[in-house]
Amino acid sequence: MSEKKIVEERSLILNRRSFLGKAAMGVGGIGLASLLGTNLFRKGENGLYTADSGPTGVKGVLDSLHHPSKIKRVIYLFQSGGPSQLELFDYKPLLNKRRGEDLPESIRNGQRLTGMTSGQDRFPLVGSNFGFQQYGKNGTHISDLLPYTAKIVDDICIVKSMYTEAINHDPAVTFFQTGSQQPGRPSIGSWLSYGLGSENENLPAFTVLLSRGSGRPNGQPLYTRLWGNGFLHSLHQGVQFRAAKDPVLYLNDPKGTTADVKRSMLDKLAELNDQHYQESNDPEIQSRISQYEMAYRMQTSVPEVMNTEGEPDYIYKMYGSDAKIPGTFAANCLLARRLAEKDVRFIQLYHMGWDQHDNLPGAIEKQAKDVDQASAALVADLKQRGMLEDTLVVWGGEFGRTNYSQGLLTDTNYGRDHHPRCFTMWMAGGGIKPGIVYGETDDFGYNITKNPVHVHDFQATMLHQLGIDHEKFTYKYQGRRFRLTDVEGHVVKDILS
């Protein structure tokens, strides 16, 4: 077979059926229906996305969106460890006034505490050591720790009434990312890759970026299963983009060789594999050839997107000096924008270090500095590129922190334990009302008094913005139809524009 012929054949077989091979045939655990679909995002004249069929990317399972979608992609800035809402967003002067007094039993109301403070004799209330000022059209209170976030307050929707069922990290992070406290379910990004597919042939639909905070450098660990595909096809797993020699695991060519050498090997493999296909007729072989081609394209496209050298100075100024240091949260925010430009469906950042049980004032000051400027810059940058309207940016952790001090309360120092009863997140972009605050907590910052938003409500809302009805988006596994939102969840219509 001539070289030319091989290349032609290869492009012919790069259709979806061969890409998915056995999976597309309903063999090997995942059926045709789960992996074939249509291109869902064609922008209509009304500015909404509707279903279309097109030849690019890997398609999702949904034949059509359940309703027109507002957005194409999500950037989720996960703040791991549980950021204190009381130092950042939820302004509670009463706590400063009553500093040192015991949390009234009428407020606590017998609610569950973690084993770390349930043994304390006293629960001394403590207000924020940091001041709050009012910003934006509505005079929203934002902490002095977040001067850059304060500047974008008219672009974001702050939800002060988040709550969760889990009170410890592992189950709480797992709950946010997969809808279940125990491991084993697919991550949000995997669900989206499965349902909506990818719009980029050269990059995975679900990418993950990690950074370590300076607030508590030895904080809570992360687990690769947080971006796992669970029971979905492993094509949908989150792929970690790393600030390491290998930006994606096993991406680099063996040392001493070049891309040209790799190309020769792939051509040889395609030729020999194809010969074997002629004999055996197994379509899986064609799929294998396609996967090698995708791997080859990733070897070019990943370093390309990771190389930020060409970014102009004003961009680095926006994101802050950290943005030049690979592996920082700021650098990851900049990468998130670049991945968004390449139409990566779900871009998940994790910033560790928010678990400030003790020495909170010192720790949170550093930690807030890690993330404030870059988070705000990301929103502003997307906005200036006209991308904020079809991107949803989410900022938040797995739970909040207590209004009483964990450990000794001194004039300058205190700590806070985990608090699942209320905490704050913010969202920006795609169809979310900008410049509003949603939900209220009591004056003690302990209980929600208005418009509670459960983790499953948040997940349902995110899916809604992508054109998916969370109750209809299921996957049947071991006889049961699973959903990201399990058996609950309501779209928070009040915050949609």
Added chain:
Amino acid sequence: MTMYLLNQLLKIVFLIFTCSMLLSCSSETEKTIALEDGSSKQNTVPEKIDFTFHVKPILSDRCFICHGPDKNAVEGDLSLHSAEEAYKVLGELKDHAAIVPGDALKSSLIARIFSDDAHLIMPPPESNLVLEDFEKEILEKWIEQGAEYKTHWAFIPPSPHEIPENKNASWGNNEIDAFVLNKMTEKGLRPSSRASSDKLLRRITFDLTGLPPTLEQLERFAADPSEERYAEIIDSLLTSVDYAENMAAEWMDIARYADTHGYQDDFERTMWPWRDWVIHSFKENMPYDQFVTYQLAGDLMPNANLEQILATGFNRNHKITAEGGVIPEEYRVEYVEDRNTTLGTAFLGLTLECARCHDHKYDPISQKEHFQLYGFFNNIPEKGLLANAAELPEPYIKVTPKEVGDILGFINLDKSEMKEVPVMVMKEMDKPRNTYILERGIYDQYGEEVYPDTPESILPFNDFPKNRLGLAKWLFEDEHPLTARVAVNRLWQRMFGSGIVASSFDFGNQGSLPTHPELLDYLAIKYKTEGWDTRKMLKYIAMSEAYQQDTKASPEKLEQDPENKYLARASRLRLSSEAIRDQALAFSGLLNREVGGPSVKPYQPEGIWEETTGGGGGSTASYTLSEGKDVYRKSIYTFWKRTVPPPSMMTFDSSSRDYCSVKRQETNTPLQALVLLNDPQIVEAARVAAVGEMEENPDAEKDQIKKLFYKATSRLPNEAEIQSLTDYYSEMLAKVESGEIITSEYLSIGRSEVPADLNKEKLVALTLTAHTILNLDETINRG
């Protein structure tokens, strides 16, 4: 009355129609619909409706969620899982019934499923469930034909079936083939010819040992590919330690084995002596009933010895938390639930976990029965929360040189730095805990008190002690409908890629139906009556002609049976993650065949433990490569950190070891290509193999290439392939000579040394050629 006549008339017409179909011996292609979970269904309406095969899958999947066994979720006072419930009169006036046998018009179920009214139609729109037209027709026809209910097939004990007689059959070695051929003929398919000796030897060697055959073995079998010789080969494979390790590898998934605790900081544990015991039991061919009984209840056996106690480590392999702040009881409940789930998935083929929060939605297992089973595992003196990395989770035994010198001689303690190795085991509390139904499955919401017992509809608990030993006896009672079927189905899955019941984890109402129900029963009875002899059963399967067929699929066969359910050929199966790496090591000669001992840390990309670790410290915070030849141990010995499992193995579909798993995905992804193209272990294996060939056949490049190809694929390349690879070799040699490839760098990948006297340019070219061969689809397939 007229309606009745019309129905009769239709039946007669239909009968004539079907008779003519049968007479014409049509082998009409069945239309199959692939479902998202990998199963498929036929979208035709058969002439005789069978409850088990046609009706119940529809009722269960679309109706049971509101009209099924969960009595608290029943809507409209109607359950459809039993005849009694489904036929009963309904409504205030008691004037109608969902199902009136023989009369579809009077059956309100039919009116409702065909209704156009959004308020009446079933399933209701808000359920997001729909019935296809042909499914409605099946239900209608079933009612017309009498609406006969049958007990779920898997809950009826296996019964002996007549061996089908196939006319003019010259094909077939044993009873398996009689059943398989019968089904094939029914579907209009014909068997394939026997695979070539090379392919067959590769297949049986991988299936039984997880390794490729050696060239000597291939040549000997090619010289005498007789059935007798084949049988001898099987015997020798089955008695090898490779077989024991390969069987143990599957058991690691089932037992959710790992070297760490699995939550949060994910500290190290030392359960590897238990893993050594598993290998030992397969080496000894321990009967399956004994193997399982030791693991479930070894500590409760009369005069239990240390081996029997060690075996109970099986039920301590679940995750354990050390996350400060959790409520210990909440997690202790999770551990007991995990054991219960494992019992269901591994031995019963049932999703017992679905009856934790409420009665099972699909199977006849009530929430009470769930907690009765739970009660068997609830009396362990264990803690829900570990204080730190150093705390040993009670109860445990310590394996010391004394015991190893005595009864536990199969443990490779010499390899361990610790001279006393703690292993978690099961033990009963002096005073058993009270067990309650936990409302909504929540750890502190106590309902009614319950006592150990087994589900009525599976098999009532006989006069056994109400403990784990009694539970094991119950599992292996002669009348047990599930144990033998589930076990033998897994052996079948090993050899054919898919079980006779494709959902090897679920034999319940939502599971797949057996493709060959009579054969499954036949095998289950055989396994049981022949003493649960696993080796014997595997040999019996391997000796069938069905197993020995070629994989070649004609376009017609592919079209007719894309999933190969009817076995008119052998399936081409991708190798497991373990086998892919172990094959590369064997190919190069690097494979270190030491058996047992502490898990090892082979090559893994730098930094992946470090970048996710928290402040908990411990031995799992950072990754240290094992010393010397320990990096070349078989993959079953690779250290398993549950929260950051070995990425190359996960990429090739290993189970995460979070829970019991009896079936892996088989996927094909770009990340797999990246591993095989760039993993230093694969590059090093290619080079060491190339060094071997260059030393053995100096200056005979063509022979070198031929042999590398033969070793990797178990067959000799044809002339075109030899030419193609020789061309490639020359092309690469030119690239080396032109300086495009930096020899010194490329040859420094991996730990093994390069002999000084070899021609380095040629070595690079041959390594690249060997690396290409290791990436061939054929190389990573069993064939």
